[in-house]
Amino acid sequence: MRTMDDRKHAPGEALKYGVLGGNPLLRLGLGLCPALAVTVTAMNGLGMGLATACVLLCTSLTVSTLRGLVAGRARVPLFLLVSAVFAAVAQMILAGWFPALNGALGVFVPLIAVNCLILNRADEAASRSGLMTAAADAVGMGLGYTAALTLVGALRELIGRGSVFGAAILPSGYEPMLLAAMPAGGFLMVGLLMGVFRAVASGRSGKKESERT
Amino acid sequence: MSGVARVLLFMVSCVFTENIFLTRLMGCCALDESRRLGAAAGVGLFTALVMTLSSAGAWMVGRWVLTPLDAAYLQTPAFVAVIILLTVLCAALIGRIRPALREALEGSLTWAAANCAVLGTAVLNMEKACSLGEALLSGLFNGLGFLLAIVCMAGVRERLAFSKVPESLRGLPIALISASLMALAFMGFTGLA
Amino acid sequence: MNLRMSPAPHVYSSQSTRALMLNVIIALLPCAVAGVWHFGSGALTLILASTLSAVLAECLWQKLAGRRVLIGDLSAVVTGLILGLNLPPSAPWWLAVLGSAFAVVVVKGLFGGLGDNFVNPALAARAMLLVSWPKYMTAWVAPAGWNACVDAVSAATPLASPGSFTAWQLFLGDVPGSIGETCKLAILLGLAFLLLTKTVSWRIPVTLTASAFAFSWIFGGDPVAAILSGGVLFAAVFMATDYVTCPMSAAGQLVYAACAGLLIVLIRRYGLYPEGVTFAILLMNIAAPLIDRCVRRRVYGHGKGANAHNG
Numbered sequence: 001m002r003t004m005d006d007r008k009h010a011p012g013e014a015l016k017y018g019v020l021g022g023n024p025l026l027r028l029g030l031g032l033c034p035a036l037a038v039t040v041t042a043m044n045g046l047g048m049g050l051a052t053a054c055v056l057l058c059t060s061l062t063v064s065t066l067r068g069l070v071a072g073r074a075r076v077p078l079f080l081l082v083s084a085v086f087a088a089v090a091q092m093i094l095a096g097w098f099p100a101l102n103g104a105l106g107v108f109v110p111l112i113a114v115n116c117l118i119l120n121r122a123d124e125a126a127s128r129s130g131l132m133t134a135a136a137d138a139v140g141m142g143l144g145y146t147a148a149l150t151l152v153g154a155l156r157e158l159i160g161r162g163s164v165f166g167a168a169i170l171p172s173g174y175e176p177m178l179l180a181a182m183p184a185g186g187f188l189m190v191g192l193l194m195g196v197f198r199a200v201a202s203g204r205s206g207k208k209e210s211e212r213t
Numbered sequence: 214m215s216g217v218a219r220v221l222l223f224m225v226s227c228v229f230t231e232n233i234f235l236t237r238l239m240g241c242c243a244l245d246e247s248r249r250l251g252a253a254a255g256v257g258l259f260t261a262l263v264m265t266l267s268s269a270g271a272w273m274v275g276r277w278v279l280t281p282l283d284a285a286y287l288q289t290p291a292f293v294a295v296i297i298l299l300t301v302l303c304a305a306l307i308g309r310i311r312p313a314l315r316e317a318l319e320g321s322l323t324w325a326a327a328n329c330a331v332l333g334t335a336v337l338n339m340e341k342a343c344s345l346g347e348a349l350l351s352g353l354f355n356g357l358g359f360l361l362a363i364v365c366m367a368g369v370r371e372r373l374a375f376s377k378v379p380e381s382l383r384g385l386p387i388a389l390i391s392a393s394l395m396a397l398a399f400m401g402f403t404g405l406a
Numbered sequence: 407m408n409l410r411m412s413p414a415p416h417v418y419s420s421q422s423t424r425a426l427m428l429n430v431i432i433a434l435l436p437c438a439v440a441g442v443w444h445f446g447s448g449a450l451t452l453i454l455a456s457t458l459s460a461v462l463a464e465c466l467w468q469k470l471a472g473r474r475v476l477i478g479d480l481s482a483v484v485t486g487l488i489l490g491l492n493l494p495p496s497a498p499w500w501l502a503v504l505g506s507a508f509a510v511v512v513v514k515g516l517f518g519g520l521g522d523n524f525v526n527p528a529l530a531a532r533a534m535l536l537v538s539w540p541k542y543m544t545a546w547v548a549p550a551g552w553n554a555c556v557d558a559v560s561a562a563t564p565l566a567s568p569g570s571f572t573a574w575q576l577f578l579g580d581v582p583g584s585i586g587e588t589c590k591l592a593i594l595l596g597l598a599f600l601l602l603t604k605t606v607s608w609r610i611p612v613t614l615t616a617s618a619f620a621f622s623w624i625f626g627g628d629p630v631a632a633i634l635s636g637g638v639l640f641a642a643v644f645m646a647t648d649y650v651t652c653p654m655s656a657a658g659q660l661v662y663a664a665c666a667g668l669l670i671v672l673i674r675r676y677g678l679y680p681e682g683v684t685f686a687i688l689l690m691n692i693a694a695p696l697i698d699r700c701v702r703r704r705v706y707g708h709g710k711g712a713n714a715h716n717g
Contacts, residue, residue: 029244029245029385030242031242032241032242032244033238033239033240033241033242033329036238036241037237037238037239076323076326076327077297077301077326080293080297080326080327081290081293081294081297084289084290084292084293084294085289085290087289088286088287088288088289088290091286091289092286107239107333107336107337107340108329110288110289110292110332110336111239111329111332111333111336113289113290113293113332114293114326114327114328114329114331114332115329116242116327119323119327179397182396182400183235183236183237183238183393183396184393184394184396184397184400185393186238186393187389187390187392187393187396188389188390188393190389191382191385191386191387191388191389191390191392191393192386192390194385194386194389195379195381195382195386195387196381198381198382198386199380199381202380202381
């Protein structure tokens with residue numbers, strides 16, 4: 001499930017795979033920590049997703065460029081160091097240009113460096129393919145991750161505050177469910193969404209099977 | 214308050230009230246490693262060891278190297294480098310003492326190094342501007358908290374292996390939902406330290 | 407041959423489950439009656455809402471999940487009833503509905519149904535409600551008969567203001583609190599019935615109560631008031647004894663109950679929440695598989711002496 005299928009080398013396919021069928025958070029289970037912790041609001045989810053996506057893209061491109069140079073046991077340390085450098089850059093950009101978001105995301109901005117999504121894509125895709133493929137994979141996965149985080153954030157904000165992106169959606173009589181903003185709520189939301197996505201996906205593939213026969 | 218009492222309270226805070234896995238939500242990528250009790254205990258102990266050493270190591274690098282050089286922007290790569298180094302060292306040490314254990318840990322070494330909990334503790338220590346002793350204890354106690362969470366998780370998942378969980382929830386989704394109930398239970402520790 | 411593995415308890419047939427559940431429902435009736443007696447219309451609404459919602463939720467979930475609809479085994483009724491009895495009488499009805507649905511679907515259904523949950527559904531739902539809507543879950547009214555919730559005179563529970571009630575008042579339930587937990591007499595009647603019908607063993611209720619008593623005394627409180635206030639007795643009899651979520655071995659159950667008693671006292675005394683029972687038992691539910699691991703019965707032929715015997 002986590003390997004790069006040959007058919008997905010085409011940029012269009014990679015994009016679709018990253019967002020839907022191979023969605024890193026909701027299908028592959030990658031990048032859980034930020035998804036559980038910061039997605040209290042939709043804006044946090046979006047911001048975290050985009051920041052991670054940028055670091056992912058830069059890391060993947062770098063790893064792809066360096067792919068002949070390092071092999072064996074030293075690969076993982078290399079991936080970590082590369083992503084740490086780009087995470088540091090992201091930290092500086094966020095601190096300088098988006099201070100409110102930076103404050104909201106807190107300690108999870110430097111933790112982008114050890115996001116298993118970035119590590120996994122570097123290991124599975126970028127270190128084994130050329131620049132175009134690595135870029136397509138990174139963009140697809142990055143978009144998928146951002147979409148997933150934004151979705152989780154939007155749902156948690158809706159249930160926990162009655163708003164989405166700060167705009168009140170539910171009527172004022174709504175009693176917010178505070179659990180949504182808590183760790184327990186985060187685990188529950190991501191777990192349920194993963195289940196729903198998997199059920200929908202298997203329902204679709206079941207339909208395709210029966211259409212073929 | 215006496216020193217011992219403060220340390221004990223700090224321990225209760227790290228292990229229960231502000232559990233790094235279930236309350237502060239760091240180290241959750243290790244959920245995949247928590248399927249069997251023995252493996253979870255091994256991963257947890259190794260991570261706790263790495264966390265203790267790297268908390269201290271990162272503190273030293275941060276205070277004695279980065280701060281004088283006014284190079285706080287290098288903190289993340291520097292800390293990651295320290296963690297990788299210590300992970301490799303610990304693994305080598307274990308390899309000398311118990312080679313069989315080293316074999317068993319092979320897959321989880323990446324997780325010890327790439328664990329948000331390890332880097333997160335190091336970063337938070339710098340933010341809190343604590344002393345070396347406090348950093349070391351913070352690494353140790355948070356490591357114990359991580360071990361507790363992952364062992365409890367494994368206990369639950371071993372039980373779940375025999376349950377009739379619906380197909381689309383099997384594996385990670387139901388593990389997350391279990392973690393949700395565990396996190397809910399751990400909220401009972403609020404205010405204890 | 408089709409071998410199906412499942413967690414303990416292992417003997418399940420709809421008949422025997424139904425019989426057990428019926429006994430529990432009968433045992434709960436005195437508490438329900440006492441609750442309605444003290445807190446009136448609000449209490450009745452909540453009990454009915456939570457029970458009906460639990461049954462409906464289980465029915466809908468089992469249909470959605472493509473399983474056989476097993477509401478006839480009455481386990482949903484028990485869950486709904488216990489949750490209802492755990493709510494403050496002035497809570498809004500939708501709280502009961504959401505709580506029951508959570509208990510039956512999320513805590514039980516998603517894990518595979520009866521026997522597969524690892525925490526007590528009613529307790530987990532109560533914790534969820536407490537965390538989600540604290541202002542409704544911590545609003546108490548004085549016991550004033552049928553219109554207690556209509557007039558809604560806000561009052562402090564025995565845990566919030568210790569010493570304001572006599573032991574007799576605490577025992578008969580003439581105090582603010584959750585619907586089913588206040589009348590200790592009713593709870594003891596229920597316990598007697600459960601023990602007589604051999605539905606539960608004395609081990610957990612007695613050990614938990616004794617442990618809470620002892621630790622309360624050790625930490626400097628009034629031990630009698632401690633076990634007569636709040637939900638200790640109700641939980642000891644009806645929730646800690648849930649077969650599915652407590653350890654399997656006898657020794658394990660003693661450890662489980664003793665630790666639960668300690669946690670109750672610690673949370674009450676030092677923690678944020680005035681009532682520690684909910685979280686204490688949930689935490690011990692989580693620890694139960696580990697307790698079972700540690701307190702394993704030695705199988706004959708294995709262990710230290712085995713090699714000598716086996717030659």
